[in-house]
Amino acid sequence: MASLNPDRRMQIYGALLMLPAAVLLATFAYLPTIATLINSLFLPGFRGEPASFVGLENYALLIEDDTFWQVARNNLFYAVGTIPTSIALALGMALFVNARLPGRGFVRMAYFTPTILPMIAAANIWMFFYAPQIGLFNTLLEGIGVPGVNWLGDPAVALSSVIVMTVWKEAGFFMIFYLAALQGIPPELEEASNLEGTSRWSFFWRVTFPLLMPTTLFVLINALINAVRVVDHLFIMTKGGPNNATNLLLYYVYENAFSFFDRTYAATITVVILLVLAVVATVKFTVLDRRTHYQ
Amino acid sequence: MKPRLPLHIGLLATAGLLSAGQALAQDASQDPVQLTMYYPVAVGGALTDVVDDLVEDFEAEHPDIDVEAIYAGNYDDTRVRAMSAIEAGEAPQLSVMFSIDLFDLIEQDVIVPFDDLVETEAEQAWLDSFYPGLMENGRLDGKTYGIPFQRSTIVLYWNRDAFEAAGLDPDQPPETWEEMAAMGAAVHEATDGEQWGVMVPSTGYPYWMFQAFAFQNGHRLMSEDGTEVYFDDPAAVEALEYWVSLAEEHEAMPDGTIEWGTLRQNFLEQSTAMIWHSTGNLTAVRNAAEFDFGVAMLPMKTQRGSPTGGGNFYVFKDTSAEEKQAAMTFIRWMTAPERAAAWSIETGYMGVSPAAYETEALRDYIETFPPAAVARDQLEHSTAELATYQGGRVRRALDNAVQAALTGQMTPAEALAQAQREADAALRRYAR
Amino acid sequence: MNTSTASPARASRRFSLPRLETIAAWLLAIIWIFPLLYAFWAAFHPSEFMVRFDLLAPLTLENFADAWEQAPFARYYLNTFVLVTGVVLAQFVVCTLAGFAFARFPVPGKDVLFMLVLIQLFVFPEVLIVENYRIASGLGLVDTIAGIGLPYVASAFGIFLLRQTFKTIPRELEDAARVEGCGWMAILLKVYVPLAKPTYLAYGLVSISHHWNNFLWPLVVTNSVESRPLTVGLGVFSAPETGVNWATVSAATLLSIAPLLVAFLLFQRQFVQSFLRAGIR
Numbered sequence A: 001m002a003s004l005n006p007d008r009r010m011q012i013y014g015a016l017l018m019l020p021a022a023v024l025l026a027t028f029a030y031l032p033t034i035a036t037l038i039n040s041l042f043l044p045g046f047r048g049e050p051a052s053f054v055g056l057e058n059y060a061l062l063i064e065d066d067t068f069w070q071v072a073r074n075n076l077f078y079a080v081g082t083i084p085t086s087i088a089l090a091l092g093m094a095l096f097v098n099a100r101l102p103g104r105g106f107v108r109m110a111y112f113t114p115t116i117l118p119m120i121a122a123a124n125i126w127m128f129f130y131a132p133q134i135g136l137f138n139t140l141l142e143g144i145g146v147p148g149v150n151w152l153g154d155p156a157v158a159l160s161s162v163i164v165m166t167v168w169k170e171a172g173f174f175m176i177f178y179l180a181a182l183q184g185i186p187p188e189l190e191e192a193s194n195l196e197g198t199s200r201w202s203f204f205w206r207v208t209f210p211l212l213m214p215t216t217l218f219v220l221i222n223a224l225i226n227a228v229r230v231v232d233h234l235f236i237m238t239k240g241g242p243n244n245a246t247n248l249l250l251y252y253v254y255e256n257a258f259s260f261f262d263r264t265y266a267a268t269i270t271v272v273i274l275l276v277l278a279v280v281a282t283v284k285f286t287v288l289d290r291r292t293h294y295q
Numbered sequence B: 001m002k003p004r005l006p007l008h009i010g011l012l013a014t015a016g017l018l019s020a021g022q023a024l025a026q027d028a029s030q031d032p033v034q035l036t037m038y039y040p041v042a043v044g045g046a047l048t049d050v051v052d053d054l055v056e057d058f059e060a061e062h063p064d065i066d067v068e069a070i071y072a073g074n075y076d077d078t079r080v081r082a083m084s085a086i087e088a089g090e091a092p093q094l095s096v097m098f099s100i101d102l103f104d105l106i107e108q109d110v111i112v113p114f115d116d117l118v119e120t121e122a123e124q125a126w127l128d129s130f131y132p133g134l135m136e137n138g139r140l141d142g143k144t145y146g147i148p149f150q151r152s153t154i155v156l157y158w159n160r161d162a163f164e165a166a167g168l169d170p171d172q173p174p175e176t177w178e179e180m181a182a183m184g185a186a187v188h189e190a191t192d193g194e195q196w197g198v199m200v201p202s203t204g205y206p207y208w209m210f211q212a213f214a215f216q217n218g219h220r221l222m223s224e225d226g227t228e229v230y231f232d233d234p235a236a237v238e239a240l241e242y243w244v245s246l247a248e249e250h251e252a253m254p255d256g257t258i259e260w261g262t263l264r265q266n267f268l269e270q271s272t273a274m275i276w277h278s279t280g281n282l283t284a285v286r287n288a289a290e291f292d293f294g295v296a297m298l299p300m301k302t303q304r305g306s307p308t309g310g311g312n313f314y315v316f317k318d319t320s321a322e323e324k325q326a327a328m329t330f331i332r333w334m335t336a337p338e339r340a341a342a343w344s345i346e347t348g349y350m351g352v353s354p355a356a357y358e359t360e361a362l363r364d365y366i367e368t369f370p371p372a373a374v375a376r377d378q379l380e381h382s383t384a385e386l387a388t389y390q391g392g393r394v395r396r397a398l399d400n401a402v403q404a405a406l407t408g409q410m411t412p413a414e415a416l417a418q419a420q421r422e423a424d425a426a427l428r429r430y431a432r
Numbered sequence C: 001m002n003t004s005t006a007s008p009a010r011a012s013r014r015f016s017l018p019r020l021e022t023i024a025a026w027l028l029a030i031i032w033i034f035p036l037l038y039a040f041w042a043a044f045h046p047s048e049f050m051v052r053f054d055l056l057a058p059l060t061l062e063n064f065a066d067a068w069e070q071a072p073f074a075r076y077y078l079n080t081f082v083l084v085t086g087v088v089l090a091q092f093v094v095c096t097l098a099g100f101a102f103a104r105f106p107v108p109g110k111d112v113l114f115m116l117v118l119i120q121l122f123v124f125p126e127v128l129i130v131e132n133y134r135i136a137s138g139l140g141l142v143d144t145i146a147g148i149g150l151p152y153v154a155s156a157f158g159i160f161l162l163r164q165t166f167k168t169i170p171r172e173l174e175d176a177a178r179v180e181g182c183g184w185m186a187i188l189l190k191v192y193v194p195l196a197k198p199t200y201l202a203y204g205l206v207s208i209s210h211h212w213n214n215f216l217w218p219l220v221v222t223n224s225v226e227s228r229p230l231t232v233g234l235g236v237f238s239a240p241e242t243g244v245n246w247a248t249v250s251a252a253t254l255l256s257i258a259p260l261l262v263a264f265l266l267f268q269r270q271f272v273q274s275f276l277r278a279g280i281r
Helices: A005-038 A057-064 A066-098 A104-116 A120-132 A135-145 A155-181 A185-195 A201-211 A215-229 A232-237 A251-257 A263-288 B005-025 B047-061 B075-087 B100-108 B120-129 B132-138 B160-165 B177-190 B206-216 B234-248 B258-269 B279-288 B321-335 B337-347 B353-356 B362-368 B370-381 B391-406 B413-430 C019-044 C062-070 C073-104 C110-118 C129-138 C143-155 C158-166 C171-179 C182-197 C196-215 C216-221 C230-238 C246-266 C268-279
Strands: B033-039 B065-070 B092-096 B147-159 B196-199 B272-278 B295-296 B306-315
Touching: A005 A263, A005 C073, A005 C110, A005 C129, A005 C143, A057 A104, A057 A263, A066 A155, A066 A215, A066 A251, A066 C019, A104 A155, A104 C230, A104 C246, A104 C268, A120 A135, A120 A155, A120 C019, A120 C230, A120 C246, A155 A215, A155 A232, A155 C019, A185 A201, A185 B353, A185 C246, A201 A215, A201 C019, A215 A251, A215 A263, A215 B147, A232 C230, A251 A263, A251 B075, A251 B391, A251 C129, A251 C216, A263 B120, A263 C110, B005 C182, B033 B075, B033 B321, B047 B065, B047 B321, B047 B337, B065 B321, B075 B092, B075 C129, B092 B100, B092 B160, B092 B321, B092 C196, B100 B132, B100 B306, B100 B391, B120 B321, B132 B147, B132 B295, B132 B306, B132 B370, B147 B160, B147 B279, B147 B321, B147 B370, B177 B196, B177 B272, B196 B258, B206 B234, B206 B258, B206 B306, B206 B391, B234 B413, B258 B272, B258 B279, B272 B279, B279 B295, B279 B337, B279 C268, B295 B370, B306 B321, B321 B337, B337 B353, B337 B362, B337 B413, B353 B362, B362 B370, B391 B413, C019 C062, C019 C246, C062 C073, C062 C143, C062 C216, C073 C110, C073 C143, C073 C158, C073 C182, C073 C196, C073 C230, C073 C246, C110 C158, C129 C143, C129 C216, C143 C216, C158 C196, C171 C182, C182 C196, C196 C230, C196 C246, C196 C268, C230 C246, C246 C268
Parallel strands: B033 B065, B033 B092, B196 B272
Antiparallel strands: B092 B306, B147 B272, B147 B295, B147 B306
């Protein structure tokens, strides 16, 4: 040690500080990522035989797999259904609670509370709403003479029902970021525009909304990730049914890996998810962070 | 300067987390034989309590054997849990799992046949003591791998009060498909749509319900060796068409899929006059129903019929001889006539052997509550539950077809043709 | 990665909402809180009042008693508690060390390494369940609480947050400590860590609520009551096919969210601030 110069020692010391994190990241992030790529090139062992290398056959199967395409479409629809709605609602909520409002504390709490519930608990509660015949929604609908809807059992509405639940769960979380951003906008801007007689509507679109753009992009990235990552509610609400109408990519991975014992096909679908995430990450690191520096 | 310190801290934190976890995951005590068993629950009621009580009684009688019974969720969850424990090298010694998991378990080469465990004549007699109908799903190539435990058939529950209110004979459940459709429609009409006529669940285990329809129409859906399925046969298509027509044509059943889990609640809330459900729900329904209800065999088209269903005991390969012996002792105890009778009374599941129905307890129970015998009586009209290699995929293909037809996405013929294609693809490597 | 913070001084000059929007805000709030209120209603009343609202409906605790009896919730609480504590403490240690290194040490290739760390923000353990399961299985971690927690310990998010915080701490403080003869570890513990307290609080709260609520990976990696956290226990308990009574499920649901919910209501301000601070990455 004594023979090393101070710079060298600092470098070694720093590397050692990073070591625990590096080992853990390698074990639970990099290694499995690489293993996923490799495994997607194999077929599982047949009747006790070892797995066999099949090149891109799993990918060929994937392309021909109607269910996969349906699941991918579902996930896209799910993202399109949840993200803009949650963002719009979050922005609205933030504008509400940023203004002077009677009972502001309660209102803010009401918006934010769903965020701290586990998705499983939220799904449990919403199951009671959605149950046909005896569920709350249909009981209320029948009360006003409208025939009930089979919220989770009708493929035409099941995914939308799941989306509504997700929006309820997420909007409050995104609200927080808008709230922070709104409080960062100098009130002088609004006072000036009031003097000029600009309507609030045009002030919002011309000043507030553009100023909130970085927040919107940040929330958008988070929402995109969540649309891929969070499938907990499916375990309770629909199990991906009816007829795959609510199946999402990560749930399909789970099914293949743990219900069908087909780990290699699951790996192949995981690769698709990783590609999607890579695109999101690229967008974030290039477009979104172009002007901010890691200093 | 102590450059190794940070590493120590990192390791310490990791090790702390590790040991905390392990301390919780392990139970000490070495002496008695330790058995771990996973088991599922798929119907209502506090079945976990019943199992826990049984295990406690067993341990009291057999102080040399410790059984840890782990409730692992529904049948699919239990398979996942048990398989993952095996993969992680912590195989349970025995488990109650889906009777139709047989092919997957054999393919993964993790279970042993009971024929290899049987040593004495008494044990052989025990092995032969169960209803043959319940052994169908537990046998392959002449060997017995599954011992029936929580076994059921599908039965029809009907609400006598609702029948009476709709001008039907409250003591006359439907005998045929036509009657069921007509009676269901009558209830729906008589109540101005307030109450449905019949509900057949189409989530959870749709393939199981469909198998009943198909078998009532004289059709079996799979080959005995589990390598072929016959989903697109005209008789199967006709069966699915009838199921769909209950909603589409007769307005006896609501549109869309019907949730397996909340169906009992629907029946108890009287939102339907009839349901098809596992007999395993019987006691739970009996305890909660505030109206007069009856239980009947399923109606017929060309014949009576229901698949059997439910869970069997399996013994896993990766176990010592001593543990296997202890597992045998436990399974024999659990399936002995008195326990089978008590289990049947507590739940509604079948007594698994004729001897169970000859016990005083179950005889008396049936005398006061005749519905408890329906599942057994139906056993002579039963067929094995849908079991094939690649079971998860094959069942899912059929489930999807049933749901697609019921929700109007496809015609029954199209849906079943697609399911046949998917199942064929999954089974292509298994054709002999 | 912008860094703007809420400034309370500005909040005083708030715009007040027109009446229509006030009504809308309240309506939305009521809709948003309604599901939770409904869960309370269902849990505290006999099951026949699930969809019948009657102010005179009898209150009962029986549903909670049933739930408590039918599933080992006490054990689930303990598991979740051990899991959350263990994960958060381990995260603090590992992320502090790495964040410190990234902030202050001239490790060659640091920028590339840091980008590699940030990748984990996108490639999180849930996506890799299949392979992570295999790895956990190889390490003998299946069905242990450590197995649930370890994949999350080296959190890119934590490393990033702490690195940013450490960078804002003036070097002069560090130099002063060095003059007093402190080594690197002492400097870290005496200078950096105390000054980063708000970050630890923020990150800790976010991490606690994340791991309290996490489901998919714990579901995959646990097999038995001994390691199952609350969420998985609740999922197993209330899966619809068990046909468990709804009122009981509501009670079980409330049981498993109660600690976090109570903590949130008590420390609402800190929670919201923490999510804010942690979220602006």
